[in-house]
Amino acid sequence: MENRSTIGKKKTGSGKRSRQAADERNNCDQGQRIAMRLLIGTIFMLAGVFAVDAANEPGIIKGSDQFEFIYRVKLPEIKGDARVWMPLAKTDAFQTVTAEEFSVPIKWEKVQDRDYGNDICVLYPQSADSGKAIELRYRVVRREKAAYSASGEDTSRYLRPEKLVPVNETFKTLALGATAGKTADLERAKALYDHVVRRMRYDKSGTGWGRGDAVYACDARTGNCSDFHAYFIALAR
Template sequence: MRIAQLFTFFCFSFFLITSCNYQKQNDSNDKDKEEKEEESKTEKVSVQDVERGIRENIMAKTKEGNGFFKFSNDTTDFNLKLVRVHTEYLSVLGPNEFFACVDLATESGDVYDVDFFLKGSKNDMKVTRTDLHKLNGKPYYTWKQNKDKTWVTVPVEKASNKLMGVIEGQDNFSFTYEASLPEIADNAEIWIPVAQSDEFQTIEILSIETPGKHKMISDPDFDNSILYMNLDPSHSGKKISINYQVNRLEKGPYEEDSVPEKYLKANKLLPIGDRFKLIADEAIEKKTASTPLTKARALYDHVIEEVRYAKQGTYGTGDADYACDSKSGNCTEFHSLFISLARSADIPARFAVGAAIPSSRDEGGVNGYHCWAEFYAEGKWWPVDISEADKYTALATYYFGHHPANRIEFSRGRDIKPEIMPQSGSINFLAYPVLEIKGEPVRVDTKFTFKRDNLNI
């Protein structure tokens, strides 16, 4: 009897233990199942999804605004066009919360860096907050992380770009262009660019000093003003000096009565098509660019990323092939590559050259010529300065659509054909004097100096 009771107790205990373990296993399985079901409900969102989401929101709002992304704050109503999405700043902040930073431009060419906060799912994001972060590269606020790991905005006092070479608004200065003639053993000819007034610079020629008679000529393609002289051995060692008074305005996108299509053709050192079209198409596709403005920004960024500023090799000729191969050069290579890429993408683009006036001092020498470019989009010419944007990355947004007031423009165009042609053919670009002795090009020492009128800064 005793053995039978013990056996019965053992069986009952085994049954209870087995039942408990079975129930625990079932509970555990149910919990795992619930967690997996919950995980399946939470979609994994990538930064590519965030990029698609912000683009869809901007496109939808642009369509509603008849071609403009309309935005308002307490003081201003904005009509904006997409320039680019900052893919490097796209973020997933948490479950169903996202961040995007976008450049949007006004009709006048001011570029706002706008912060967007979004909520929703992978395929359905909605903008919940929009903040103007920067204007032409200058911040209204910066981000600061609190001790609890949350992020807040901190106002930034109005900064000046002057320390980075930029004078905004206007600049007034006198400017002297001086050329020292070398030894001349035979008859010679010289061509020197002469600055002209336009919408952005008022030029007063104070004096022209030459060792003999000169005359002013032009070229039919770009209407540049050119000083031309016949020289002989008696002019050896003499100087040619042009003295200007300049009032220069900061330059933004502008309308012009011109034929943009003429700036889609190739030049001698600015080829189009072939590898330039392949590179342009790849850069544009990489940035998901679909309008002339966003395509131009994609090409602008590509040149900054690919080319480094270096005065080595055969730099300074503005040869787009050299820039593409060496991935280096000075301002001529930066802008020549951009122009070849832009034209290959059916975006009219053109070249100009002059001198950049120092912003950090009010008189003295100027370190040689400087060149820049413009492209055509949205019915306007947009100025760009890619080599300066490469030097000062904080101003990359500013230099896409602006040229500062502290510069003077000498001439425009490539393959310039003056009314009186050099024997060596068309002029690649006209910054320094072109001197030919018996038809052979000869270097001319050239010096630029300036003095600023401080009352107008």
């Protein structure tokens, strides 16, 4: 009897343990289901956040765009007579420019360059004008400019070497390497553009930048927009 009782107790204990194990499994399964629901909820919440962020990301604007453009200059210390040249925006086939406000508190005149017909604001500041601010404010409607044919123009003028944008073996070798396997003009131009963006970094520290010096840009691999342009043009030539 004791043995049977002991066995019975063992069976009873085993049954309790089985029920406890089953309860634990149920609790575990329930916990897993809750955790899974929380995880799925979190994923959907994050997906919503990412979707909102993606929706707020500015994309490439097609067709046309309009914006306000402000060109602002603060004059340095001036000793004696001086001259300052500032580009003036103008309407052409790809943009409509409306001058909203010209704040120029010193003597100036508008001239036009003889080669490209660009309008230029020429200022004649005196020492008393040191530190003055000049501000040109425009409203611009810009239309998308795709690749276009240069037929009818004297394209040879754009291929000639210049003092700061020479034609040499260094640029030729770099250009051939960047455009290897490309045959179409637009495809090669895109390859050169990608090469410039990968190679150069926008950095206005030190000296030598900002002159549109292609050799400097090639060696330093830094500069501002003028240096980026000069390097790209040297490669394209």
